[in-house]
Amino acid sequence: DAGVIQSPRHEVTEMGQEVTLRCKPISGHDYLFWYRQTMMRGLELLIYFNNNVPIDDSGMPEDRFSAKMPNASFSTLKIQPSEPRDSAVYFCASTKPGQGMETQYFGPGTRLLVL
Amino acid sequence: AQSVTQLDSQVPVFEEAPVELRCNYSSSVSVYLFWYVQYPNQGLQLLLKYLSGSTLVKGINGFEAEFNKSQTSFHLRKPSVHISDTAEYFCAVRRSNDYKLSFGAGTTVTVRA
Numbered sequence: 086d087a088g089v090i091q092s093p094r095h096e097v098t099e100m101g102q103e104v105t106l107r108c109k110p111i112s113g114h115d116y117l118f119w120y121r122q123t124m125m126r127g128l129e130l131l132i133y134f135n136n137n138v139p140i141d142d143s144g145m146p147e148d149r150f151s152a153k154m155p156n157a158s159f160s161t162l163k164i165q166p167s168e169p170r171d172s173a174v175y176f177c178a179s180t181k182p183g184q185g186m187e188t189q190y191f192g193p194g195t196r197l198l199v200l
Numbered sequence: 201a202q203s204v205t206q207l208d209s210q211v212p213v214f215e216e217a218p219v220e221l222r223c224n225y226s227s228s229v230s231v232y233l234f235w236y237v238q239y240p241n242q243g244l245q246l247l248l249k250y251l252s253g254s255t256l257v258k259g260i261n262g263f264e265a266e267f268n269k270s271q272t273s274f275h276l277r278k279p280s281v282h283i284s285d286t287a288e289y290f291c292a293v294r295r296s297n298d299y300k301l302s303f304g305a306g307t308t309v310t311v312r313a
Binding site for chain 1: 236241242243244245246249290299300301302303304305306
């Protein structure tokens, strides 16, 4: 399996622009998580899905952030409009019930810089 | 809610020396505990986990951790480190009936020859 795939790996944009981050979970995994990593706040869970349905979005910072999972193999995290304080590394992770479900498999991350 | 405290932000260590990374947690309910490693410019990789049973847990790359319920600790150890162990290490906790991981601030381990 290719693991969790994220795109783009790097994104540089200007303040006010819309940013879309993409994630493909490991096939067969029905839990998907979005995390943000910054120097100031460390690793934070933003939102997670089960069977494409958002279960907990309490970590989403504000209305500028939205996440969707239209099918089992694809999720997006959108920031509109972006701000410099959104600069961070965004990770996607997936897991599945049963064997090894306690283990979340992380993607390589998207490094976002908002100028 | 549960929380995690990693007591050391940076740990320099010489090659082939032992290392211990300290992690304390707080939770009012039963929890699962994890250690993840992040190599430069990469995602997180699971080193080991404690769910139940033996309090000494062995993981990949020669790492082990010991769960101490009375001390609410889950310290990570390796008896002899390599240059390739240079990375950031995260302790994480989640409630046994939930999937939300809470991470510590991380410990940067730098191994020198």
